Amino acid sequence: MNQHSRFAAKTILLSGATGGLGRALAMQLAQAGAKLLLTARSQPALLQLAEQLPGPHSYFAADISRATERQALCDWAIAEGVDGLINNAGCGLLALAGEQTEPELEQLLAVNLQVPISLCNTLLPTLKMRSDAVIINIGSILGSIGLPGSSLYGATKAGLQRYSEALRRELSDSRVAVFYCAPRAIATPLNSEASFAMNRKLGNAMDSPDQIATTIIKQCHKPPRSIYLGWPEKLFVRINALAPRLVDGALRKQLATIKRFAGRTK
Numbered sequence: 001m002n003q004h005s006r007f008a009a010k011t012i013l014l015s016g017a018t019g020g021l022g023r024a025l026a027m028q029l030a031q032a033g034a035k036l037l038l039t040a041r042s043q044p045a046l047l048q049l050a051e052q053l054p055g056p057h058s059y060f061a062a063d064i065s066r067a068t069e070r071q072a073l074c075d076w077a078i079a080e081g082v083d084g085l086i087n088n089a090g091c092g093l094l095a096l097a098g099e100q101t102e103p104e105l106e107q108l109l110a111v112n113l114q115v116p117i118s119l120c121n122t123l124l125p126t127l128k129m130r131s132d133a134v135i136i137n138i139g140s141i142l143g144s145i146g147l148p149g150s151s152l153y154g155a156t157k158a159g160l161q162r163y164s165e166a167l168r169r170e171l172s173d174s175r176v177a178v179f180y181c182a183p184r185a186i187a188t189p190l191n192s193e194a195s196f197a198m199n200r201k202l203g204n205a206m207d208s209p210d211q212i213a214t215t216i217i218k219q220c221h222k223p224p225r226s227i228y229l230g231w232p233e234k235l236f237v238r239i240n241a242l243a244p245r246l247v248d249g250a251l252r253k254q255l256a257t258i259k260r261f262a263g264r265t266k
């Protein structure tokens with residue numbers, strides 16, 4: 001155990017624990033001495049993960065898009081003595097506006113935006129009583145740069161970014177540290193084959209989940225803030241904020257390629 005880690009001996013609720021980034025975070029947090037409360041929908045996958053991790057960890061299978069299962073998860077986490085929350089569960093979608101289905105709209109808004117806010121809301125009274133609590137919301141670079149084909153995904157992450165920013169400021173007089181972490185593309189099952197192919201065609205870098213987990217854990221030892229991961233993407237976030245027409249022009253050149261991969265009506 002790393003005694004100097006802010007996660008040592010902390011009880012951390014990790015959503016999306018069985019996914020690409022979730023597994024990498026779980027392994028590195030376990031190595032840092034955290035006690036993990038793992039959650040996702042698949043019980044067998046949670047059991048298998050818990051058995052692979054060093055140290056005793058607990059898990060709770062729940063579909064967090066359902067209010068009753070989410071409440072049961074929170075009741076369990078509070079009873080387990082939660083002092084940290086990592087909102088990592090998420091759903092991706094590469095689809096053009098006008099071709100996104102209503103179920104996709106509902107699922108992305110729920111899992112990527114409503115659920116993290118709801119978990120913060122329900123757990124905050126407990127977290128505020130801890131001596132050193134942490135909330136880490138996993139967003140995306142696409143929450144800060146509107147990308148064709150990712151309008152819905154980007155909208156959910158933009159909402160999470162702004163929520164996290166306000167929450168961090170609201171809790172700046174408390175002992176709850178709030179981080180928003182926005183990776184660029186990561187090689188995980190969240191990306192469809194079309195997303196992988198599009199990123200290859202456009203020359204977009206994809207990080208490994210292990211690399212991202214290492215960076216997130218390291219950055220979360222610094223003062224709370226929004227963290228953008230990947231170079232030059234973090235520079236593009238700034239350019240997009242200051243001179244969006246430059247980014248409009250660059251993405252206009254990629255539009256035909258993006259439409260080829262994201263389009264459903266050929």
Ligand SMILES: NC(=O)c1ccc[n+]([C@@H]2O[C@H](COP(=O)([O-])OP(=O)(O)OC[C@H]3O[C@@H](n4cnc5c(N)ncnc54)[C@H](OP(=O)(O)O)[C@@H]3O)[C@@H](O)[C@H]2O)c1
Nearest residue numbers: 016018019020021040041042063064089090185186188190
């Ligand atoms: N991959 C990327 O390119 C990328 C880039 C930037 C940011 N991110 C963000 O990183 C985070 C992790 O993504 P990932 O790439 O690791 O995704 P992933 O491999 O697809 O894993 C998603 C995780 O979320 C869980 N999950 C999904 N829907 C759920 C639901 N309704 N209830 C409970 N659990 C649910 C899944 O488990 P079950 O299916 O068993 O429920 C799984 O553990 C997400 O917030 C994502 O937006 C990803």
